[in-house]
Amino acid sequence: AQSVTQLGSHVSVSEGALVLLRCNYSSSVPPYLFWYVQYPNQGLQLLLKYTSAATLVKGINGFEAEFKKSETSFHLTKPSAHMSDAAEYFCAVSDGTNAGKSTFGDGTTLTVKP
Amino acid sequence: GAGVSQSPRYKVAKRGQDVALRCDPISGHVSLFWYQQALGQGPEFLTYFQNEAQLDKSGLPSDRFFAERPEGSVSTLKIQRTQQEDSAVYLCASSLETGDYGYTFGSGTRLTVV
Numbered sequence: 181a182q183s184v185t186q187l188g189s190h191v192s193v194s195e196g197a198l199v200l201l202r203c204n205y206s207s208s209v210p211p212y213l214f215w216y217v218q219y220p221n222q223g224l225q226l227l228l229k230y231t232s233a234a235t236l237v238k239g240i241n242g243f244e245a246e247f248k249k250s251e252t253s254f255h256l257t258k259p260s261a262h263m264s265d266a267a268e269y270f271c272a273v274s275d276g277t278n279a280g281k282s283t284f285g286d287g288t289t290l291t292v293k294p
Numbered sequence: 295g296a297g298v299s300q301s302p303r304y305k306v307a308k309r310g311q312d313v314a315l316r317c318d319p320i321s322g323h324v325s326l327f328w329y330q331q332a333l334g335q336g337p338e339f340l341t342y343f344q345n346e347a348q349l350d351k352s353g354l355p356s357d358r359f360f361a362e363r364p365e366g367s368v369s370t371l372k373i374q375r376t377q378q379e380d381s382a383v384y385l386c387a388s389s390l391e392t393g394d395y396g397y398t399f400g401s402g403t404r405l406t407v408v
Contacts, residue, residue, distance in 0.1 A: 184336075214396055223298070223385055223399030224337070270336050281327070281350060284336030 182207045182273045186285035194293050199243075199258040201288050203271030206252065212274040213254040214282065215245055219267045227269075230254060241265070266292045296320075298400035300386050306406045307376045315371045315403045317386030326369050327397065328361055329385040337385055343369060376407045 187202040205211055212231050216224040228239025235247040245256045254271060268289050272282040299318040307313050319326050324345055329337035330353075339353040345366035354361070358377075363369040373380055383404045389397035 216399075221401070223300075223387075223401045225399070226396045229396040272336075281339055281342055284329075284338070286334070286336050 182211070182275055182283045184271050184273050184283055184285035186269075186271050186288050188288055189286065190289045190291065192291040192293060193261045195263055196260050199256070199261045199265065199290065201256040201269050201271075201290065203245075203254045203256065203285060204252050205254060205271070205273045207273055207275060209275050212276055213245075213247060214272040214274070215239065215243070215254075215256050216270045216272065216284075217241075217267045218270065218287075224270060227256070261290075261292045263292050263294065266290055298386055298388055298398050300384075300400035300403050302403060303401065304404050304406075306408060309377060309407055310375050311407075312372065312374045313376055313405065315373075315384050315405070317369045317371070317388075317400060319367065319369070319386070319388030320390075320398060321367075323388035323390050323398075325389045325391070325397065326363060327387045328369070328371050329387065330355075331383040331385055331402070333382070340371070340384075373405075376405075378407050381405055381407045 183206045185204045214229045215227040217227050218224045227243050228237045230237050230247045238244045243258045268287045270287045271285045274282045301316045326343040328340040331337045341361045342350040343363045358374045360372045383402040385402045387397040387399045
């Protein structure tokens with residue numbers, strides 16, 4: 181069984197500040213890990229994915245995430261927040277079966293203040 | 295098409311009514327998933343198709359839910375005798391290969407049962 185815990189349902193940062201969204205996972209097998217972004221009334225867009233290659237993964241829009249097996253974490257970061265980053269972010273884990281059937285966290289809403 | 299298309303975007307159903315939700319994946323995409331997203335929560339897996347074969351339906355909440363993809367492209371999620379707890383956003387996602395983890399989501403169908 182797999183699970184994802186996103187710490188903090190709401191995160192607020194100032195424009196230009198560091199963005200850090202936390203994700204911890206539980207998986208009985210080596211996991212595949214994902215971050216998605218969801219804008220209002222839209223579907224989810226894949227930001228980045230970890231599939232057992234490099235532990236530091238770079239994604240779109242300047243985001244990156246680091247897989248830390250010892251901490252069972254996959255936190256999402258961006259050095260400098262932009263107003264357009266305001267959205268909901270979901271972390272997801274897959275055990276690699278069924279072409280990536282995923283278990284999602286409950287999401288973190290990111291607010292960016294001017 | 296360029297993206298995953300879902301219709302209708304919004305559906306209001308009276309309790310007990312049957313509904314059909316359509317998903318038109320990206321042309322040529324082998325894998326197709328349905329997820330249910332309740333308000334304030336992350337998506338939850340419903341079912342998975344590889345071409346026309348439904349390989350996993352473990353997430354369907356009851357026998358009132360039925361999904362099909364008869365020609366390996368368009369998929370329909372049918373809910374019979376809708377209940378209020380069925381109110382949610384239903385998301386469809388597709389990916390090109392069975393091992394292509396991380397998929398493209400549609401904008402979803404928001405179902406409200408009154």
